[in-house]
Amino acid sequence: AIQMTQSPSSLSASVGDRVTITCRTSQAIRDDLGWYQQKPGKAPKLLIYSSSSLQTGVPSRFSGSGSGTFFTLTISSLQPEDFATYYCLQDYNYPLTFGQGTKVEF
Amino acid sequence: QVQLQESGPGLVKPSETLSLTCTVSGGSISDYYWTWIRQPPGKGLEWIGYIYYSGNTKYNPSLESRAAISLDTSKNQFSLKLTSVTAADTAVYYCARRVATKPVYCFDHWGQGTLVTVSS
Numbered sequence: 001a002i003q004m005t006q007s008p009s010s011l012s013a014s015v016g017d018r019v020t021i022t023c024r025t026s027q028a029i030r031d032d033l034g035w036y037q038q039k040p041g042k043a044p045k046l047l048i049y050s051s052s053s054l055q056t057g058v059p060s061r062f063s064g065s066g067s068g069t070f071f072t073l074t075i076s077s078l079q080p081e082d083f084a085t086y087y088c089l090q091d092y093n094y095p096l097t098f099g100q101g102t103k104v105e106f
Numbered sequence: 107q108v109q110l111q112e113s114g115p116g117l118v119k120p121s122e123t124l125s126l127t128c129t130v131s132g133g134s135i136s137d138y139y140w141t142w143i144r145q146p147p148g149k150g151l152e153w154i155g156y157i158y159y160s161g162n163t164k165y166n167p168s169l170e171s172r173a174a175i176s177l178d179t180s181k182n183q184f185s186l187k188l189t190s191v192t193a194a195d196t197a198v199y200y201c202a203r204r205v206a207t208k209p210v211y212c213f214d215h216w217g218q219g220t221l222v223t224v225s226s
Contacts (some may be wrong), residue, residue, distance in 0.1 A: 049212035091211035
């Protein structure tokens with residue numbers, strides 16, 4: 001199985017901050033990586049697919065980049081509703097595997 | 107608007123079988139990979155497996171011997187059975203729709219999740 005290393009596991013930030021989360025994979029996965037946001041008690045929500053494609057309806061302050069084994073999710077200006085946990089997911093081969101999550105908090 | 111809704115018992119005894127159903131509304135069940143994902147309390151997400159609308163299935167090797175996913179196209183439902191459960195299977199179980207049409211791969215719709223507790 002492809003191992004996912006997501007970092008940091010948590011970070012403290014303020015409204016307006018630029019936030020970057022990284023995800024490394026144990027083998028190259030082209031650009032078959034997505035990012036999901038999860039708020040407490042809720043299902044994950046798709047933000048980014050294919051490494052850099054913004055899901056319909058997701059604010060443009062979210063962006064993704066990377067290919068191969070290194071990927072980033074960037075929030076350009078953190079908003080109050082962005083405090084949540086973020087997961088990367090490799091969609092390249094089976095079993096599909098998630099990163100460990102990054103909790104973004106005050 | 108596509109919606110998914112999980113249903114099933116919230117409490118299962120150890121060694122018994124966990125059974126959940128996901129009802130899909132607002133869209134066709136064709137051309138997608140219908141998936142189960144779980145999340146133990148306070149932990150990360152684990153992919154369990156999928157069933158394609160044609161009936162093909164694939165499972166996480168860690169659960170393959172105990173998991174079975176089936177599809178009822180007449181009811182727009184798919185189901186998960188997990189046998190011989192233990193406390194380690196206690197989790198929120200999500201059903202989700204996976205798009206897997208090159209170059210797009212993603213889970214674009216999710217159910218709200220249902221907590222299943224394994225306890226006597």
